[in-house]
Amino acid sequence: EADIYQTPRYLVIGTGKKITLECSQTMGHDKMYWYQQDPGMELHLIHYSYGVNSTEKGDLSSESTVSRIRTEHFPLTLESARPSHTSQYLCASSEVGSEQYFGPGTRLTVT
């Protein structure tokens, strides 16, 4: 069983609010990822990290930002939430060239 956690699981928030989605893993993986996924649709990589103090933008442009100050922690921040940000956000981690382990996801609704 993979040990990767996301909080909150569900979030409903008004337009213009700043939000941070938390992701933590206890497996010591260097690689961590954020995906955006609309229900029942494909995954889009929005951010990833090779390790502490390294972050990269993914394949899908996103207004969110990420940080990686500790190996186990990879939070995602939206400075000003908009209805277009309504989606599910999945965090994952992996070792190099290996399968990714996914968290339970955060379902975000911006009203």
Added chain:
Amino acid sequence: AQTVTQSQPEMSVQEAETVTLSCTYDTSESDYYLFWYKQPPSRQMILVIRQEAYKQQNATENRFSVNFQKAAKSFSLKISDSQLGDAAMYFCALIIQGAQKLVFGQGTRLTINP
């Protein structure tokens, strides 16, 4: 660049029967890994099965098995004795040895009819 294609957006099968989900991929690399992931409704994405490209033997995990055709760049998933709990989105994915990112297919929604 690598691509993964799942040409079946939706599939359905009767409970206890067998179903095969298709996946094709494209890469010029020779060392890579292929995966099938399962995402049940409103639940966590989990790894179903993994295949190393250098292995000729098809991977098997209980009722789940793959048909890996390296020359044809095909990686299908067979689910035997389908159960209601198998209903989910299934994603095929590829990663090149030493690479940082998985490449996912578009997903196939599998429905199990009782």
